[in-house]
Amino acid sequence: MSIRKALPGDEKALAALHGAIFAQGWSAQSFDAFLRDAAILVLSHGAPADGFIVLRMAAGEAEILTLGVLPSARGKGLAKALVRAAAGHAAARNCKDLYLEVGIENKAARALYEGLGFVQVGRRNAYYPRPGQPAEDALVLKCAPSDLGNAHGFD
Numbered sequence: 001m002s003i004r005k006a007l008p009g010d011e012k013a014l015a016a017l018h019g020a021i022f023a024q025g026w027s028a029q030s031f032d033a034f035l036r037d038a039a040i041l042v043l044s045h046g047a048p049a050d051g052f053i054v055l056r057m058a059a060g061e062a063e064i065l066t067l068g069v070l071p072s073a074r075g076k077g078l079a080k081a082l083v084r085a086a087a088g089h090a091a092a093r094n095c096k097d098l099y100l101e102v103g104i105e106n107k108a109a110r111a112l113y114e115g116l117g118f119v120q121v122g123r124r125n126a127y128y129p130r131p132g133q134p135a136e137d138a139l140v141l142k143c144a145p146s147d148l149g150n151a152h153g154f155d
């Protein structure tokens with residue numbers, strides 16, 4: 001398994017990866033903006049890109065904007081490795097808190113974050129729109145990145 005920081009030129013591959021994981025895909029243009037304003041880590045475990053995480057940092061706080069692993073690569077600890085790598089990246093940049101939002105019905109992601117030590121600090125009602133059904137509430141979770149980050153700096 002290897003994790004690297006995404007670079008300019010990765011936008012189309014990131015959009016394709018996102019589209020293979022999420023029902024509502026993000027465009028290459030969106031990833032172009034994230035490459036300028038956020039850190040994107042890409043995990044390879046056999047395929048060139050099996051998963052990714054997008055991390056935004058500002059004023060001593062970090063936020064995981066999205067995280068995903070290809071269906072064929074799930075259940076192998078790859079998401080756990082990506083969250084730890086992102087936490088290490090944030091801790092190395094003096095971020096004291098790491099936040100994220102997760103759909104209340106997303107059992108896999110909630111178990112992932114709870115297992116890593118995130119705690120609930122808020123709830124956003126009807127946060128994620130869903131075609132044909134009521135919008136899903138989101139939980140706001142938080143942890144101290146230094147508690148779970150590894151040594152990666154990803155400069």
Ligand SMILES: CC(C)(COP(=O)(O)OP(=O)(O)OC[C@H]1O[C@@H](n2cnc3c(N)ncnc32)[C@H](O)[C@@H]1OP(=O)(O)O)[C@@H](O)C(=O)NCCC(=O)NCCS
Nearest residue numbers: 067068069074075076077078079080102108109111112115
């Ligand atoms: C959520 C997701 C990222 C997990 O990826 P993954 O690589 O399979 O997760 P890992 O193998 O690292 O699992 C880590 C922990 O997550 C939890 N978990 C993962 N998949 C699970 C599942 N299907 N059911 C219940 N718990 C699950 C477990 O606690 C697991 O720890 P364990 O292996 O010690 O039991 C993946 O399912 C995914 O990409 N889902 C679609 C996108 C998404 O929902 N992203 C999260 C947005 S907030």
